[in-house]
Amino acid sequence: MKNKILLLLLVVAQTAFGSNNFTENQKLATTCKVWGFLKYYHPNVAGGSKNWDEQLFIILPLVEKAQTKEEFSLVLENWIASQGEVKKYEATKPDSKVEYFTKNLNLKWIDDSSVFSKNLSKKLKFVEDNRYQGKHYYVQYDLDTGNILQFNNEVKYPNFKWPDKNLRILTFFRYWNYVEYFFPYKYQMDQKWDITLEKMIPLFMEDKNEDAFYDAMQRLTVKLNDSHVVFYRYSGPDSNKILNYFPAKCKIIDEKIVVTEIRADSLAEAQNIKIGTVITKVNNKTIKEIIAENRDLIAASNEAVYLDRLTESALSGYSDNVKLEFFQDGKYITKTINWYNEHDSHRNEYKKGAKIKKEKFKVLDNNIGYVDMEILQVINVPDMIETLQSTKAIIFDIRNHPKDTNYSIAEYLNPEPKEFVKFIDPDLSFPGRYIWRNGIETCGRINPDYYKGKVILLVNEKSISHSEYTAMCLKVAPNATIIGSQTAGADGANACFQSKGFQTWFTCYGVFYPNKKETQRIGIVPDIEVKQTIKGIQEGRDEVLDRALQFIETGK
Known part of the structure; x- marks a missing residue:
């Protein structure tokens, strides 16, 4: 009995001791959150009056020395105080005409008593309530520019060396907070972004080699579960080699x-x-x-x-x-x-002449129109419609990347304007929150002479981003059917993150159906699912196109 009591006391003592001491992981994960939060929320930081990278380098050694929750909280309290006074302002009431999207907004960590003292949580909450409301220094969102979401004024480090722990941590912290506040589909990740933060820290802390650093960065980007994510490394041991x-x-x-x-x-x-x-x-x-x-x-x-x-x-x-x-x-x-x-000469020879030239549009057997959306251009749309107007069906092949023809085509397929998509945009007045864009995007026009035949859209995993947007647009036409397999599930414009030696991208605004149903990850769901088979490929058949032809003839 005495042994059991001693064992219980030992467990309690160890638990109490463990709760009072932070691991390096816990401290760095929390510091990452606080650093990013202040970067986009603190009135004296978000406006660009501070060198925020330098402030991180100042706080890191102090964080490392802190051993208890109290010591850690005090370090952060003093750090926040050193950024200057945060003035209280009368918050404006939310505009009743504005509809907010809050699935990505998560600041509950501010009240985590297992990490912060009550006083520190109170200070962080005060910053949230009196957050910066001016033009952001570190981030800009402008739908009228090609680079819609831009991360501005970040210090570049041309002499970046992977052994520098501070720069490894900075790169990691920057990217994690970009995604935390400005990735519209964060809530759809397989693994919560907070958990990714904690699990990835050891990889960035390793002073192993350059390849390990870039490998860690690539693994981090994969966690977004976003088909728009591409990780491109343009320096390294293989940069001079030929793939x-x-x-x-x-x-x-x-x-x-x-x-x-x-x-x-x-x-x-x-x-x-x-x-x-x-x-x-x-x-x-x-x-x-x-x-x-x-x-x-x-x-x-x-x-x-x-x-x-x-x-x-x-x-x-x-x-x-x-x-x-x-x-x-x-x-x-x-x-x-x-x-x-x-660049092999045989490949170039193949590209120049061996491949059969594709037709933009044509009439198949049984009076069925076919359009290759990859090569059809806006200027070709009137001729395409005139040629295919009398067909009993038009197949639009979107298993590729179209050339912005969807709106032009939709004018000929609809008797009147049709709603087909809604968007969310980041709310820079409250980073992490999004706003439903006013209204619902429409396509088409008043056109009593619209195309009356069947409209068939072919899709598969090659249908990504604008291809998916095109499918959404053309699907609202009367008598439209989507045939094929799951699309890429990544719609919307891209934001770019660059650092020494690599760059990567992710989706920067949200695309939804008018009923607010997601397209991200799910993709455009076919009405009739058809997947390629080994047998079909060996027989030289396009099974998706074959199924479309069958549907046109039988309605089944």
């Missing part, structure tokens, strides 16, 4: 890589690569293993995009060749084949 490729485009189906398009005829022929060729292993790894081990390295809103991007990644490299296992004629064959450079 080599497989001579064909491929797709992952049923944990196999299947060739869907030949990129270089002569090169593929030399390796006996054909449309429908099935690859089951790459350098002795199964496709299932490759899928599992790359999830933290490739950004995507959903599985369809992840697999699409993984294919290109798995079939490229800096070596001269690759070992592949093929499944041919009922048996597995392993052989080593050569990679090919993107």
Whole structure:
């Protein structure tokens, strides 16, 4: 019994001691939040009167020395006080005509008594209530510019060196707070952004090597679950090397890589690569293993995009060749084949003339119109409509990136203007909060002579951003049907984050249906779902187009 009591007392003592002492992770995670909060909320900081990077470098060693909650809180209290007085102002009442979107706004951490003293929480809350209301120094949002969301006036560090712990932390803190306050889909991430902060800190604290730093940064961007995220590193050990490729485009189906398009005829022929060729292993790894081990390295809103991007990644490299296992004629064959450079003369020859020239629009059998949205331009729309006006259906192929033709086309497909999309924009007067843009965007015009046939929209994982927006726009036409598979689930303009050695992007405003249903991650949901199959590819069929033709003829 005595042993049990002693054990219980020991556990209680350890718990009490642990609650009074902060780990390096806890201190840095909290400092990141406070630093970012003050950057965008404190009246004497958000206006740009302080060198906010320098202030971080000042506070970090003091934070490191703090051992208890009280010591930590006191360090931050003194730091906040040193930024100058925050004057209380009479807050204006919310405009009843403005509708706010608050799913991303989360300042509850300010009241976390396990981290902050009551006095510090009170000071932070006072800053929130009397936050900066002028023109922000560090961030700008302007729909009229090409770069809609811009992170301004950040100090650049041309001599950035990864061993500098302060600069590693600064880079991490900057990006984390950009996303915290200005990524409209933060609430849809698989992992809460707060948890990502805590889990990523050890990677940025490691003084390992340059590759490890950039790897950590790339892994951080992947956590957004946003197909607009691209991480581009333009310095490093491979920056002077030439990336080599497989001579064909491929797709992952049923944990196999299947060739869907030949990129270089002569090169593929030399390796006996054909449309429908099935690859089951790459350098002795199964496709299932490759899928599992790359999830933290490739950004995507959903599985369809992840697999699409993984294919290109798995079939490229800096070596001269690759070992592949093929499944041919009922048996597995392993052989080593050569990679090919993107600028290889054979590839250039293929690009210049070997590929069949595409038609912008045409009439298929049975009086069905077909439009390739990737090459159709606004100037071509009247001719396209005139040519296809008498067809019984028009198929708009949006498995690509259209050229801003959606509004022009919609004028011919609708009898009157139709609502099709709503937006949210960041509210810089209350960072983290968003505002529903006034009204609902419409397309079309009064047109009694609108197209009366069926409207078919083809989509798949290649349909991203403006492609998805185009599908939303054209779908409101009478008798419109979407056929295909899940789209990329990333709609809206992009914001860019740059630092020494890399740059990356993420979606910066929200796109929703008029009923406020999300498109992010979900994508444009087909009315009729059709996915490519290995058998269909091997038989040379476009199964999505075939299904559209069947639907036009049968209505089913």
